[in-house]
Amino acid sequence: MKGEGKQAIYPGTFDPVTNGHMDIVQRAASLFDSVVVAVTNNPGKQPLFLVEERVAMIQEELSGLDNATVESFDGLLMDYAERREAAVIVRGLRAITDFEFEFQMALVNRKLSNDIVTVFLMPNEKYTYLNSTIVKEVAKFDGDVSSFVSPYVQEQLSLKYRDA
Amino acid sequence: MKGEGKQAIYPGTFDPVTNGHMDIVQRAASLFDSVVVAVTNNPGKQPLFLVEERVAMIQEELSGLDNATVESFDGLLMDYAERREAAVIVRGLRAITDFEFEFQMALVNRKLSNDIVTVFLMPNEKYTYLNSTIVKEVAKFDGDVSSFVSPYVQEQLSLKYRDA
Amino acid sequence: MKGEGKQAIYPGTFDPVTNGHMDIVQRAASLFDSVVVAVTNNPGKQPLFLVEERVAMIQEELSGLDNATVESFDGLLMDYAERREAAVIVRGLRAITDFEFEFQMALVNRKLSNDIVTVFLMPNEKYTYLNSTIVKEVAKFDGDVSSFVSPYVQEQLSLKYRDA
Amino acid sequence: MKGEGKQAIYPGTFDPVTNGHMDIVQRAASLFDSVVVAVTNNPGKQPLFLVEERVAMIQEELSGLDNATVESFDGLLMDYAERREAAVIVRGLRAITDFEFEFQMALVNRKLSNDIVTVFLMPNEKYTYLNSTIVKEVAKFDGDVSSFVSPYVQEQLSLKYRDA
Amino acid sequence: MKGEGKQAIYPGTFDPVTNGHMDIVQRAASLFDSVVVAVTNNPGKQPLFLVEERVAMIQEELSGLDNATVESFDGLLMDYAERREAAVIVRGLRAITDFEFEFQMALVNRKLSNDIVTVFLMPNEKYTYLNSTIVKEVAKFDGDVSSFVSPYVQEQLSLKYRDA
Amino acid sequence: MKGEGKQAIYPGTFDPVTNGHMDIVQRAASLFDSVVVAVTNNPGKQPLFLVEERVAMIQEELSGLDNATVESFDGLLMDYAERREAAVIVRGLRAITDFEFEFQMALVNRKLSNDIVTVFLMPNEKYTYLNSTIVKEVAKFDGDVSSFVSPYVQEQLSLKYRDA
Numbered sequence: 001m002k003g004e005g006k007q008a009i010y011p012g013t014f015d016p017v018t019n020g021h022m023d024i025v026q027r028a029a030s031l032f033d034s035v036v037v038a039v040t041n042n043p044g045k046q047p048l049f050l051v052e053e054r055v056a057m058i059q060e061e062l063s064g065l066d067n068a069t070v071e072s073f074d075g076l077l078m079d080y081a082e083r084r085e086a087a088v089i090v091r092g093l094r095a096i097t098d099f100e101f102e103f104q105m106a107l108v109n110r111k112l113s114n115d116i117v118t119v120f121l122m123p124n125e126k127y128t129y130l131n132s133t134i135v136k137e138v139a140k141f142d143g144d145v146s147s148f149v150s151p152y153v154q155e156q157l158s159l160k161y162r163d164a
Numbered sequence: 165m166k167g168e169g170k171q172a173i174y175p176g177t178f179d180p181v182t183n184g185h186m187d188i189v190q191r192a193a194s195l196f197d198s199v200v201v202a203v204t205n206n207p208g209k210q211p212l213f214l215v216e217e218r219v220a221m222i223q224e225e226l227s228g229l230d231n232a233t234v235e236s237f238d239g240l241l242m243d244y245a246e247r248r249e250a251a252v253i254v255r256g257l258r259a260i261t262d263f264e265f266e267f268q269m270a271l272v273n274r275k276l277s278n279d280i281v282t283v284f285l286m287p288n289e290k291y292t293y294l295n296s297t298i299v300k301e302v303a304k305f306d307g308d309v310s311s312f313v314s315p316y317v318q319e320q321l322s323l324k325y326r327d328a
Numbered sequence: 329m330k331g332e333g334k335q336a337i338y339p340g341t342f343d344p345v346t347n348g349h350m351d352i353v354q355r356a357a358s359l360f361d362s363v364v365v366a367v368t369n370n371p372g373k374q375p376l377f378l379v380e381e382r383v384a385m386i387q388e389e390l391s392g393l394d395n396a397t398v399e400s401f402d403g404l405l406m407d408y409a410e411r412r413e414a415a416v417i418v419r420g421l422r423a424i425t426d427f428e429f430e431f432q433m434a435l436v437n438r439k440l441s442n443d444i445v446t447v448f449l450m451p452n453e454k455y456t457y458l459n460s461t462i463v464k465e466v467a468k469f470d471g472d473v474s475s476f477v478s479p480y481v482q483e484q485l486s487l488k489y490r491d492a
Numbered sequence: 493m494k495g496e497g498k499q500a501i502y503p504g505t506f507d508p509v510t511n512g513h514m515d516i517v518q519r520a521a522s523l524f525d526s527v528v529v530a531v532t533n534n535p536g537k538q539p540l541f542l543v544e545e546r547v548a549m550i551q552e553e554l555s556g557l558d559n560a561t562v563e564s565f566d567g568l569l570m571d572y573a574e575r576r577e578a579a580v581i582v583r584g585l586r587a588i589t590d591f592e593f594e595f596q597m598a599l600v601n602r603k604l605s606n607d608i609v610t611v612f613l614m615p616n617e618k619y620t621y622l623n624s625t626i627v628k629e630v631a632k633f634d635g636d637v638s639s640f641v642s643p644y645v646q647e648q649l650s651l652k653y654r655d656a
Numbered sequence: 657m658k659g660e661g662k663q664a665i666y667p668g669t670f671d672p673v674t675n676g677h678m679d680i681v682q683r684a685a686s687l688f689d690s691v692v693v694a695v696t697n698n699p700g701k702q703p704l705f706l707v708e709e710r711v712a713m714i715q716e717e718l719s720g721l722d723n724a725t726v727e728s729f730d731g732l733l734m735d736y737a738e739r740r741e742a743a744v745i746v747r748g749l750r751a752i753t754d755f756e757f758e759f760q761m762a763l764v765n766r767k768l769s770n771d772i773v774t775v776f777l778m779p780n781e782k783y784t785y786l787n788s789t790i791v792k793e794v795a796k797f798d799g800d801v802s803s804f805v806s807p808y809v810q811e812q813l814s815l816k817y818r819d820a
Numbered sequence: 821m822k823g824e825g826k827q828a829i830y831p832g833t834f835d836p837v838t839n840g841h842m843d844i845v846q847r848a849a850s851l852f853d854s855v856v857v858a859v860t861n862n863p864g865k866q867p868l869f870l871v872e873e874r875v876a877m878i879q880e881e882l883s884g885l886d887n888a889t890v891e892s893f894d895g896l897l898m899d900y901a902e903r904r905e906a907a908v909i910v911r912g913l914r915a916i917t918d919f920e921f922e923f924q925m926a927l928v929n930r931k932l933s934n935d936i937v938t939v940f941l942m943p944n945e946k947y948t949y950l951n952s953t954i955v956k957e958v959a960k961f962d963g964d965v966s967s968f969v970s971p972y973v974q975e976q977l978s979l980k981y982r983d984a
Contacts, residue, residue: 006195027281031170031252076469088195093257093284104457106286108466111475117191120257120284122270125781129924138928141896147931240797268785272794275803289453293596302600305568311603334523355609359498359580404961416523421585421612432949434614436958439967445519448585448612450598617945621760630764633732639767662851683937687826687908744851749913749940762942773847776913776940778926 005033008088008119011077014039014054015047016153018135020127022061024092027121029068032088037062037070038080048136048160060152078112089118094128169197172252172283175241178203178218179211180317182299184291186225188256191285193232196252201226201234202244212300212324224316242276253282258292333361336416336447339405342367342382343375344481346463348455350389352420355449357396360416365390365398366408376464376488388480406440417446422456497525500580500611503569506531506546507539508645510627512619514553516584519613521560524580529554529562530572540628540652552644570604578608585612586620661689664744664775667733670695671703672809673714674791676783680748681717683777685724688744693718693726694736704792704816716808734768745774750784825853828908828939831897834859834874835867836973838955840947842881844912847941849888852908857882857890858900868956868980880972898932909938914948 008028014021014037028035037058041051049057051072058070073080081089089109091102106118123130135148139157146154172192178185178201192199201222205215213221215236222234237244245253253273255266270282287294299312303321310318336356342349342365356363365386369379377385379400386398401408409417417437419430434446451458463476467485474482500520506513506529520527529550533543541549543564550562565572573581581601583594598610615622627640631649638646664684670677670693684691693714697707705713707728714726729736737745745765747758762774779786791804795813802810828848834841834857848855857878861871869877871892878890893900901909909929911922926938943950955968959977966974 031281031283076466076471078471079469104459104462107289107457108462108476112466112471117195118286119195120286122282122284125271125784128781128784129927131924134924134928138896138932141899143896143898143932148928240794240799242799243797268787268790271785272790272804276794276799289456292453292456293599295596298596298600302568302604305571307568307570307604312600359609359611404958404963406963407961432951432954435617435949436954436968438616440958440963445523446614447523448614450610450612453599617948620945620948621763623760626760626764630732630768633735635732635734635768640764687937687939763945766944773851774942775851776942778938778940781927 006087007085008032008035008090009038009077009081009084009086010035010090011038011040011073011080013042013045013047013132014058015049015132016054016135016149016156017058017061018127018130018132018149018153019147020092020094020123020130022150023123023127024090024121025062025068026065028090029065031119032090033067035065035068035090036084036086037068038077039070039072040077041072041074049156053156057153057156061150076112078109078116081116082113086116089116091118091120092123093120094123094130170251171249172196172199172254173202173241173245173248173250174199174254175202175204175237175244177206177209177211177296178222179213179296180218180299180313180320181222181225182291182294182296182313182317183311184256184258184287184294186314187287187291188254188285189226189232190229192254193229195283196254197231199229199232199254200248200250201232202241203234203236204241205236205238213320217320221317221320225314240276242273242280245280246277250280253280255282255284256287257284258287258294334415335413336360336363336418337366337405337409337412337414338363338418339366339368339401339408341370341373341375341460342386343377343460344382344463344477344484345386345389346455346458346460346477346481347475348420348422348451348458350478351451351455352418352449353390353396354393356418357393359447360418361395363393363396363418364412364414365396366405367398367400368405369400369402377484381484385481385484389478404440406437406444409444410441414444417444419446419448420451421448422451422458498579499577500524500527500582501530501569501573501576501578502527502582503530503532503565503572505534505537505539505624506550507541507624508546508627508641508648509550509553510619510622510624510641510645511639512584512586512615512622514642515615515619516582516613517554517560518557520582521557523611524582525559527557527560527582528576528578529560530569531562531564532569533564533566541648545648549645549648553642568604570601570608573608574605581608581610583610583612584615586615586622662743663741664688664691664746665694665733665737665740665742666691666746667694667696667729667736669698669701669703669788670710670714671705671788672710672791672805672812673717674783674786674788674805674809675803676748676750676779676786678717678806679779679783680746680777681724682721684746685721687775688746689723691721691724691746692740692742693724694733695726695728696733697728697730705812709812713809713812717806732768734765734772737772738769742772745772747774747776748779749776750779750786826907827905828852828855828910829858829897829901829904829906830855830910831858831860831893831900833862833865833867833952834878835869835952836874836955836969836976837878837881838947838950838952838969838973839967840912840914840943840950842970843943843947844910844941845882845888846885848910849885851939852910853887855885855888855910856904856906857888858897859890859892860897861892861894869976873976877973877976881970896932898929898936901936902933906936909936911938911940912943913940914943914950 010025010028025037039051039054055070055072062068130148135145139145140161174189174192189201203215203218219234219236226232294312299309303309304325338353338356367379367382383398383400390396458476463473467473468489502517502520517529531543531546547562547564554560622640627637631637632653666681666684681693695707695710711726711728718724786804791801795801796817830845830848859871859874875890875892882888950968955965959965960981
């Protein structure tokens with residue numbers, strides 16, 4: 001229904017959150033009434049950071065945005081989105097391989113819940129080729145990741161790799 | 165500002181409007197407070213239909229959607245969008261070649277007007293490979309275009325090619 | 329030699345078989361004298377279903393097609409195809425990433441056995457973004473996969489995940 | 493119906509026919525009972541060679557293949573294919589941009605005539621990046637096109653550009 | 657032969673030269689002993705600027721680079737490169753569609769002259785989606801192109817469109 | 821600085837080195853004063869060959885090239901390149917998926933060390949679809965890999981799989 005508040009969900013693994021992710025959160029927050037950054041638990045994929053750590057890092061980044069929050073979820077995205085009464089799923093699109101995977105997910109999600117619309121946003125071109133995997137690869141060998149993540153995330157990365 | 169009405173513009177040539185375009189209009193209309201289908205005049209490209217004819221066909225299709233309207237515009241999209249005080253540009257994404265062209269336009273448009281966000285929607289997979297050029301190609305040789313366009317557009321196409 | 333019966337092989341992992349796979353089998357069966365759906369054993373990849381289970385599910389689906397059969401094979405596809413005296417390898421093409429992998433395989437296979445032609449078929453656009461991995465992902469969280477696989481496969485998926 | 497002769501059509505502009513096209517014709521002729529190379533008339537696109545010249549060049553190339561012929565056609569491919577009672581449309585796939593255009597055509601053609609199957613073949617990797625446009629570009633400036641076209645086509649190209 | 661000076665050619669239409677082109681020229685000039693920016697005459701394509709104007713604009717931009725020059729050429733690139741005794745052709749790669757076209761050209765050029773190596777450089781990500789066509793499109797409607805081209809080129813564009 | 825010797829690094833896993841890799845090494849050696857083939861240690865990825873074995877196989881292949889050497893390295897490529905005072909990183913580009921990964925790496929590497937330029941070379945079209953993974957897949961089942969790797973590497977592969 002038009003005129004009502006639209007809630008958007010921005011799902012992802014965020015292991016860890018990058019400046020590219022935050023660029024998408026800001027765009028989404030300017031478009032919709034509220035945005036929930038939804039961190040998937042996926043223990044099977046062996047993320048570097050625990051889901052609680054990933055949520056905490058995003059919490060830190062959201063301080064200036066009053067209509068964006070963060071939480072974690074388990075199970076199917078569309079079940080979670082329905083429980084949350086979200087109208088929109090937000091995804092960032094950077095590259096061709098993203099494009100194919102994202103389309104596949106969006107089509108399956110549409111089959112599972114036809115009322116929720118997937119919306120694609122394009123990050124600033126500075127972040128076109130940025131992802132969490134490459135950030136971890138660089139951080140692991142003590143490379144400089146200051147143009148890819150916030151100072152707080154940078155610190156968490158070096159703590160994590162110092163422990164390792 | 166959040167809470168306010170968001171106006172979206174869905175620009176294109178629409179020569180003629182297809183079921184794939186209307187699928188995007190409907191999704192956009194469910195997401196934003198109002199949607200303007202904005203038909204580019206581009207006389208240089210020698211469209212099959214006059215801009216007035218293209219606007220009239222879309223008008224016909226919009227009858228069931230109370231928050232969507234149609235009009236034509238000249239000049240740069242971003243100048244038009246600013247005059248219209250739009251917050252969002254809506255574009256459909258179907259294929260890889262779309263993807264590259266659309267990203268290019270979105271990046272240039274962002275440089276021209278940073279406050280207007282380009283949002284990409286994905287049409288129903290039935291329309292993944294549909295575009296106006298192929299519809300005209302089929303209609304020109306009297307092929308059946310009934311699964312690609314509305315009956316009204318189908319009629320306009322056959323009138324146009326009968327005249328030719 | 330022309331005029332003779334042409335045998336086609338449609339190889340894959342089929343973990344499990346989807347409606348998209350069956351769409352390709354049907355097209356292939358209309359084109360060639362006989363089609364063998366050839367299930368690769370690949371124990372290294374840890375499939376969800378045993379090779380016998382995958383063969384049995386396809387057997388179930390083939391009931392209406394009198395010139396299509398199913399069997400499993402080990403080792404190199406081209407060695408198997410030569411033993412089987414097949415003239416054609418059939419592959420479905422859905423997306424760009426498929427395209428690159430399939431071309432690579434086809435070129436290598438051509439080097440290994442120049443007489444066997446790889447033929448690409450395009451599934452119905454409904455199945456453009458469907459694959460076995462996404463079906464398992466949805467089934468695992470008890471999502472509805474009824475538009476992606478047959479009722480029989482759906483049942484096998486829920487039995488498998490109930491056991492897990 | 494299985495066991496019967498399958499007729500395939502290989503449509504195109506062939507302005508002029510290249511070694512890559514002939515590679516596809518040979519593969520198709522090994523798979524199907526007969527292959528018709530079908531040259532589209534398309535006077536709107538201002539081809540370099542008249543449709544009769546394009547047919548004559550292909551005629552020359554087909555001398556060794558006893559189940560392949562050439563002819564021209566007007567209008568919609570699928571209408572022509574139905575008149576010809578063809579079971580198969582053959583297309584060569586080389587690159588990503590081909591891929592998208594070909595899928596679009598195949599999907600539209602399937603809508604127009606559901607019984608005719610489009611089959612994609614991959615040319616030898618030597619011809620991956622070869623097309624008629626680039627051959628003409630090189631021939632126009634008197635470059636060496638001997639690895640791209642037959643000696644006969646090479647001669648026709650130099651006659652054409654000498655006249656120009 | 658190693659140790660000798662390597663001359664590189666950077667060919668293109670440059671209608672007009674953009675900041676993305678200059679980014680590639682600078683990278684090439686840091687790698688090779690000398691770089692010639694080679695402007696193709698191609699009168700058939702109806703460029704906005706005369707070849708002399710395009711050369712003059714690049715001349716202006718090259719002032720700080722002491723091992724780079726500009727000139728125009730006619731005919732086949734590889735004939736020109738051989739006359740110039742160049743060892744290297746430099747091309748910028750930005751997007752997928754570039755990629756396919758560039759590979760095609762590089763393979764044909766290799767067939768025509770096997771000793772000259774085509775080298776691809778990647779512009780700064782700021783220029784990923786920039787090209788001359790989009791710059792002209794924006795300039796034509798009096799949009800701001802200051803982040804895409806130099807002040808001098810910007811002036812030439814507005815003179816050109818004022819005259820039109 | 822121009823005129824000086826330029827050192828290039830060609831990094832990779834080379835598990836094992838293929839004819840496609842050697843094609844790139846030869847092109848790079850004709851362009852730059854010296855080329856170091858740099859084998860990444862990456863024990864995490866469980867390569868088939870030990871890093872010493874991979875270096876030894878490349879050593880064997882380099883016998884005819886007097887300005888190319890091989891060595892292994894640990895850690896970040898850009899740290900290694902700086903220690904080596906290399907001016908250039910060489911990468912082969914074959915396919916779309918390469919393209920995206922390579923661009924990502926090149927952009928990150930540029931952020932880490934702005935003075936080192938990444939240069940992309942295109943292998944002979946014979947090697948467009950060749951990679952080490954497919955070579956191992958074929959060799960594992962005792963298929964013929966003689967057109968993909970040198971006789972020496974072929975022997976090492978069969979020793980490795982005989983032991984397994």
